[in-house]
Amino acid sequence: MRPLALSLAVLALAGPALAQSADREAGKRVFQRCAACHSVDPAAGAKFGPNLHGVVGRKVAGLPSYNYSAALKAQKFIWTEAQLDKWLKGPRALVPGTAMPFPGVADAAERKVVIAYLKDPILGR
Numbered sequence: 001m002r003p004l005a006l007s008l009a010v011l012a013l014a015g016p017a018l019a020q021s022a023d024r025e026a027g028k029r030v031f032q033r034c035a036a037c038h039s040v041d042p043a044a045g046a047k048f049g050p051n052l053h054g055v056v057g058r059k060v061a062g063l064p065s066y067n068y069s070a071a072l073k074a075q076k077f078i079w080t081e082a083q084l085d086k087w088l089k090g091p092r093a094l095v096p097g098t099a100m101p102f103p104g105v106a107d108a109a110e111r112k113v114v115i116a117y118l119k120d121p122i123l124g125r
Ligand code: HEC
Pocket: 030, 031, 033, 034, 035, 036, 037, 038, 048, 049, 050, 052, 055, 059, 060, 061, 062, 063, 067, 068, 069, 071, 072, 079, 084, 087, 088, 097, 098, 099, 100, 101, 102, 105, 114
């Protein structure tokens, strides 16, 4: 293979992986807005908000060790990506009376990358 063709082939293979890691970095950046109140480290406990390690697929208000608001505890759903998207768009619109003092993430693309980050966070750096 000629060098140009070879590097194009390498790019074609690496492209999706690069885009994915760029999304993860973007998700990590958006998560900075959550990090004052939430950890995604399984070894860490709650901060002001509950630990978010493994939250995608978890039952709402599902950590026995965390003292959730009555409003959140009364909910009956699983944190799917669609449900997280609604929550992050407007926590108080989805769950009136929630104790999460956060206005939300207005940008749909930012919600998407931060939800992807919650599924697979980058720990330790
Ligand atoms: C100022 C603090 C604060 C910030 C910032 C914040 N949260 Fe929260 N979050 C909370 C609190 C407090 C709760 C518990 C709410 C309740 O009990 O009603 C919560 C609950 C949650 C839950 C429900 C967890 C469960 O176990 O059911 C999710 C998901 C969540 N937050 C995601 C986020 C994300 C993602 C961000 C950033 C985009 C964020 N939060 C920003 C304080 C915060």
